Amino acid sequence: MSDAPLIRTLQSISDVSEADWNACLVSDHPFVTYQFLKALEDSGSVSANSGWMPYHLALELGGEIKGVAPMYVKGHSQGEYVFDHSWAHAYERAGGKYYPKLQLSVPFSPVTGPRLLVVEGPEREAYQRMLLQGAKQVATELNLSSVHATFLEPAERALMEADGLLIRTGEQFHWVNENYGDFDDFLAQLSSRKRKAIRKERKGATENGLTFEEVTGDAITEEHWDAFFRFYIDTGSRKWGTPYLNREFFSLLGAAMPEAVVLFMVKREGRYIAGALNLKSSDCLYGRYWGCIEDHRFLHFETCYYRAIDYAIRHGIRRVEAGAQGPHKLARGYLPTETYSAHWLRDPGFHDAVAEYLEAETRQVSAEIEYLAGHSPFRNDGRS
Numbered sequence: 001m002s003d004a005p006l007i008r009t010l011q012s013i014s015d016v017s018e019a020d021w022n023a024c025l026v027s028d029h030p031f032v033t034y035q036f037l038k039a040l041e042d043s044g045s046v047s048a049n050s051g052w053m054p055y056h057l058a059l060e061l062g063g064e065i066k067g068v069a070p071m072y073v074k075g076h077s078q079g080e081y082v083f084d085h086s087w088a089h090a091y092e093r094a095g096g097k098y099y100p101k102l103q104l105s106v107p108f109s110p111v112t113g114p115r116l117l118v119v120e121g122p123e124r125e126a127y128q129r130m131l132l133q134g135a136k137q138v139a140t141e142l143n144l145s146s147v148h149a150t151f152l153e154p155a156e157r158a159l160m161e162a163d164g165l166l167i168r169t170g171e172q173f174h175w176v177n178e179n180y181g182d183f184d185d186f187l188a189q190l191s192s193r194k195r196k197a198i199r200k201e202r203k204g205a206t207e208n209g210l211t212f213e214e215v216t217g218d219a220i221t222e223e224h225w226d227a228f229f230r231f232y233i234d235t236g237s238r239k240w241g242t243p244y245l246n247r248e249f250f251s252l253l254g255a256a257m258p259e260a261v262v263l264f265m266v267k268r269e270g271r272y273i274a275g276a277l278n279l280k281s282s283d284c285l286y287g288r289y290w291g292c293i294e295d296h297r298f299l300h301f302e303t304c305y306y307r308a309i310d311y312a313i314r315h316g317i318r319r320v321e322a323g324a325q326g327p328h329k330l331a332r333g334y335l336p337t338e339t340y341s342a343h344w345l346r347d348p349g350f351h352d353a354v355a356e357y358l359e360a361e362t363r364q365v366s367a368e369i370e371y372l373a374g375h376s377p378f379r380n381d382g383r384s
Helices: 020-021 032-041 085-093 125-142 152-164 183-187 192-205 222-239 245-257 300-316 327-332 350-374
Strands: 006-010 052-054 056-061 062-071 071-074 101-104 146-150 167-177 209-217 263-269 271-281 284-292 317-320 334-345
Touching: 006 125, 020 032, 020 062, 032 146, 032 245, 052 146, 056 125, 085 334, 085 350, 101 125, 101 327, 125 146, 125 334, 152 167, 152 334, 167 327, 167 350, 183 192, 183 263, 183 300, 192 300, 192 327, 209 271, 209 300, 222 245, 222 263, 263 300, 263 334, 263 350, 271 300, 300 317
Parallel strands: 101 146, 284 317
Antiparallel strands: 006 056, 052 071, 056 062, 071 101, 146 334, 167 317, 167 334, 209 263, 263 271, 271 284
């Protein structure tokens, strides 16, 4: 048997075993687990029909899988949260074909995490580079325009930048747990005006007979998923027209990894009227989807932001990532944080044009983060 490393592509995550895939994880990050990605595929939420054709990478050595990477052939730029529509338009106006492209990412999830998943050991970085080269080779063989890796951890960002990929900087708002004893301990670190505003919002959210439930693990039932899916559909229909996930996905998610799911549900007069879905690791609570079928003052802030902070404090979780967008999160203790993506464009002229664009964009993003950080809600003598 040859000991030469072999990169092969997987048309479905089911082409490898759960044990082999998850053996390449060095953390309990929920979004890159076999279970999460398989739920996307088995539900049909991710497929060639949805414009997310699975084309995962596997690195084999001596007959054993040493690394994997979640990768997709994309026929559009939807569900990525790193917007390159203007690049596509410019390339196609110049006579090129931007789509299909390759995407190293987790579909529909603007969550920072590992993308080049490799077993622990001294060859870890070398294996990661092999996976990255494998992605480039696939793009070349399939005559695709580009490879994009989104929401990268800092180490992978540095690795890809050293390999010549263009780095794009974005912005999200994250809350950090400074070893708070309880929610009031967190509030004590804010300026008086912000502290009073949050207390007012939390009080207002419990008016009109609203009650809140925290549901996790095996306590989550199909009734909860039925209700939450109604909320998800309502939000998705109003925000972007066609929600990405179908009802089956949520049942599969709950069955495959219940220990990672946290639902904050809201009732009025015995009926669920709102909810927020979170996934968790040992050090982060990831706020993903929210929706409601009734409008109530401050309900969104309470369900998505304050409940998440309270949960993180009670369970000793280091931070809360509340998803894309949201300067409004700043006043609620979520501070601006850089996010990173990496881009390899096969056409050298297009590569140079995008590089020039990114230089200007990065300066703008950095200036905005600096400005927002200067308007932190924390006291000048606070711990944060």
